[in-house]
Amino acid sequence: MKRLLLPALLLASFGAHAVEYNTVIAEKSQIAFTSRQMGVPVDGKFGKFAATLNFDPAKPEAAKALIDIDLASVDAGSKDANDEVVGKGWFNVKEFPKARFATTSVKALGNNRFEAKGQMTIKGKTREMSVPFTYKPEGAGNATTGVFEGTLPLQRTLFGIGEGAWADTSVVADEVPIKFRLVASPGIAAKK
Amino acid sequence: MTMPRYTRTAMLLHWLMAVFILGLFGLGIYMADLPLSPQKLKLYSYHKWAGIAVLTLALLRVLWRIVHKPPPLPASQAHWQQLAAHAGHGLLYVLIFAAPLSGWLMSSALGFPVVWFGVLPLPDLIAKNKELGELLKLVHEYLNFAFLAVVIGHALAAVKHQWLDRDGTLNRMLPASHPEENR
Numbered sequence: 001m002k003r004l005l006l007p008a009l010l011l012a013s014f015g016a017h018a019v020e021y022n023t024v025i026a027e028k029s030q031i032a033f034t035s036r037q038m039g040v041p042v043d044g045k046f047g048k049f050a051a052t053l054n055f056d057p058a059k060p061e062a063a064k065a066l067i068d069i070d071l072a073s074v075d076a077g078s079k080d081a082n083d084e085v086v087g088k089g090w091f092n093v094k095e096f097p098k099a100r101f102a103t104t105s106v107k108a109l110g111n112n113r114f115e116a117k118g119q120m121t122i123k124g125k126t127r128e129m130s131v132p133f134t135y136k137p138e139g140a141g142n143a144t145t146g147v148f149e150g151t152l153p154l155q156r157t158l159f160g161i162g163e164g165a166w167a168d169t170s171v172v173a174d175e176v177p178i179k180f181r182l183v184a185s186p187g188i189a190a191k192k
Numbered sequence: 193m194t195m196p197r198y199t200r201t202a203m204l205l206h207w208l209m210a211v212f213i214l215g216l217f218g219l220g221i222y223m224a225d226l227p228l229s230p231q232k233l234k235l236y237s238y239h240k241w242a243g244i245a246v247l248t249l250a251l252l253r254v255l256w257r258i259v260h261k262p263p264p265l266p267a268s269q270a271h272w273q274q275l276a277a278h279a280g281h282g283l284l285y286v287l288i289f290a291a292p293l294s295g296w297l298m299s300s301a302l303g304f305p306v307v308w309f310g311v312l313p314l315p316d317l318i319a320k321n322k323e324l325g326e327l328l329k330l331v332h333e334y335l336n337f338a339f340l341a342v343v344i345g346h347a348l349a350a351v352k353h354q355w356l357d358r359d360g361t362l363n364r365m366l367p368a369s370h371p372e373e374n375r
Contacts, residue, residue: 038237039310171230
């Protein structure tokens with residue numbers, strides 16, 4: 001009986017540790033960005049996005065994420081900007097309602113830091129990007145969530161975001177860093 | 193005739209601010225109704241940069257005035273006119289601070305910080321708050337129309353004293369034609 005108990009306990013505790021975060025909690029997650037207009041940082045965010053991810057801290061190389069951002073849900077900092085940025089010269093949400101980021105690989109950099117490589121698709125253009133991010137568990141027991149934070153260094157001109165007169169990067173900077181915070185729970189059952 | 197004048201520095205500050213402020217009135221009225229474009233963003237930035245310049249000049253001007261007593265108004269001026277002039281000038285001193293400050297407050301509240309000349313980020317005076325920002329926008333607008341009215345009154349008074357009364361009031365703010373008269 002004792003012989004059986006020990007491995008069973010070990011297995012149980014191992015099972016509890018091998019948590020895989022796979023359910024993104026939308027209310028706690030956010031995707032924000034900072035555009036620079038004439039050197040002035042202007043904060044914005046996306047109100048609606050759908051993210052799925054699988055991340056097991058013990059096997060980060062196997063991690064995957066797929067993030068779809070509803071571009072019409074943009075808040076670019078003012079009403080004028082919101083009306084402008086959904087239009088043809090910027091996101092053109094009528095033809096391209098979503099931006100998608102799909103990871104292709106994840107590499108552990110140590111110290112809970114990681115680098116995801118993936119493909120970003122906006123306005124029908126797909127570009128390779130690498131995104132540094134951190135992982136931090138929060139809470140304990142069943143309420144444990146994984147918090148993933150990072151900044152995606154987007155260059156808007158690579159995707160034709162802001163065409164014509166707006167392509168002038170001395171007015172609106174090319175770099176629009178996208179800051180994300182994704183909070184995920186292990187979901188209904190941690191898959192083994 | 194030798195008459196007391198403002199110092200060269202006070203004159204420079206006065207006329208420099210006059211040019212800036214008149215330009216800012218025009219630019220502000222013009223740019224506000226433009227549709228969003230890169231041009232509009234540029235003009236807004238120039239307006240904000242120039243506005244902060246006015247605020248800086250206003251500060252220098254007050255400091256200068258504290259240590260340099262302005263020349264008296266001509267004694268020939270009626271007492272009530274002197275009182276009105278002092279009241280008007282007092283109002284202008286308030287407005288050269290209030291006008292740019294209301295713009296700065298409005299920018300902060302609307303979430304568009306001031307980055308002076310595109311390089312020097314100035315602190316936000318208040319946190320982002322859309323409703324307050326819209327209110328401050330109105331405050332900035334009306335305050336500046338009031339400012340414009342006072343500036344017009346100021347200029348009309350100067351014109352009246354120069355060409356109707358011919359009492360030399362305006363000369364106090366103009367460099368002397370004979371250099372030795374300058375202080």
